[in-house]
Amino acid sequence: MNKIILESERLLLRPLSFDDLINIEKGTINLIKVHINQNAIFDFTKSAISKKIKKMEKVPKDIHEWYTYWLIVDKNTKSGIGFIGFKGTPDEGGHVEVGYSISCAYRKQGLMTEALSLLSNWASKNPDLKGITACKVLKTNTGSNRVLKNCNFKLASSSEEFNYYLLDIH
Template sequence: MFFIESQRLKLIPLTNQLLQLCQSDRREMELLLGLNPSSMEIDPLYATELEDALLHFWIPKTQEFPMLYYWYTNWEIVLKSTNTSIGGIGFVGYPNEKKEAEIGYMIDANEQGKGYATEALKTLSAWAFQQKDVDSVIVRTAHDNIASIKILDKNGFRLVSKVDDLLTYYLPKQ
């Protein structure tokens, strides 16, 4: 099983098979990965977005691009000390023609404020920069998502645009 890790976290990209199992029985998917089952608390808005991503993006795209699945999937954020999933992070597809890889993330409400999203974003960004088709990472967030803006600032991202209430942050390869 492929994964990357940081000091406190393990990031596991889910294959198409794991995503399908997650859709039908998340607990079984976690057990298959050797994890302790989680009981994540997710804001209803994010839960709807995650379900939509699972059905309309992650599952079909990982089936369409099985050799590049890590660009089209959820990466489970696993807290190594408890061997429990505490959120998800991932790309919104293969890097674009400008060699930009876009990342999104979500952390269990019970685990927020502990630096896990900051660490996960740093780890996945570093992995992305090791790939030949990535020269920068971008993240889009709502203008009122202060926690996400702090995470981006801590990782050295810079605000590059605002369209309506959506901010775009940019981090170039060093």
């Protein structure tokens, strides 16, 4: 995988390698070059990492950035505070779904908005990308709904329980 690092005022985004994901899954995060705040790894994050590992085993390494989690690194502490990533390359319609999480201690500071903006800008350079989706966002998750709106995602539809968002790229 390329040594891509995305940078904003307060954050670095670094795509995790296949081996990094394995280490998170096994609980051996001390083997990863960047310190990861243990509070950033939720049960659902571990579950998503297991799914990402299975997908990454089946795709060429040169597109792993589209399948892996990107570690959100706080530039001040030089510590991993969250994860963000896509669920693969753009589909036939040119859309890709994004997912993310951040340590509770780093919420309500605009950091996830910063991270999502960074990753969306990186992804927008792919000529096949027409839009980024955020599916099954719980209506009760006010933080995530706010992040998506702050990043110019539009509410595409909703159900009784979930909101579905879209960011048009081209």
